[in-house]
Amino acid sequence: MITSKDNPHLKDLKKLQQKRFRLRTGKFAAEGEDLVAAALSAGRQPETIFCAPDAPPEFAGHERALIVDYDLLAGACALGSGARVVGVFAHLAQAPVGGGALTLFAPGVSDPGNVGTIIRSAAAFTDSPVCFANESADPYSPKALRAAMGTTFTHPPQSDSQLADLRGTIVALDASGSNDIGQLELAAPIVLAIGSERDGLGSELIEAADVVARIPMRSGGPESLNVAMAATIALYELSKGINQETTK
DSSP states (O other): OBOOTTOHHHHHHHHTTSHHHHHHHTEEEEESHHHHHHHHHTTOOOSEEEEOTTOOHHHHTSTTEEEBOHHHHHHTSSSTTOOSEEEEEEOOOOOOOSOSSEEEEETTOOOHHHHHHHHHHHHHHOSSOOEEOTTSOOTTSHHHHHHHTTHHHHSOOBSSOOGGGOOSEEEEEOTTOSEEGGGOOOOSOEEEEOOBTTTBSOHHHHHHOSEEEEOOOOTTSOSOOOHHHHHHHHHHHHHHHHHHHHHO
């Protein structure tokens, strides 16, 4: 059992809270039993599984498990209360883009919680990976992984995407759009582009779109929606027509 905070494996685990170290090593940490279980279920093999002494046997008995003093493991985690199980994984291979019926392009989402929620929503409604740009928050940060609730392992995102790389009718989601997102009738493939939390989509991306659409909201309501919520609604609306076409 690891009982020293100076253990090199434990020191590297703590460094994985830093984006710079994740990028340099090509690794990330999934904290908590649910996330590690989701990774194993998806066939992702860990480099190491750190386990507290009372961790469930399906984790503690793994061939790559290391047993760690509970307080030391908690101190190396981003979770405030710590976790009994933490898996270290290599960055997931990115799936090819451009071949799906519906793709989400999210170039500037800066909040990791929104990034993770968007990955989870896209897994429910799209058949392509979410395409983030380098300006977006790291989808392998602890907060983003928790918000995605395991779907990162089944639908690995693209992290350095450009709109020009994607194939399909480009729908830009913007509050000033003249089209109701729920009324569009478009043939696949479709690319839905959403903007950042603060600034939305820039004028260059809006001008590059084939259609600019909005989510209609009631008079007197808020001026805008959270970007992850807006993406979820728009993906749902666009996916309905695609699903109807594929089931005919």
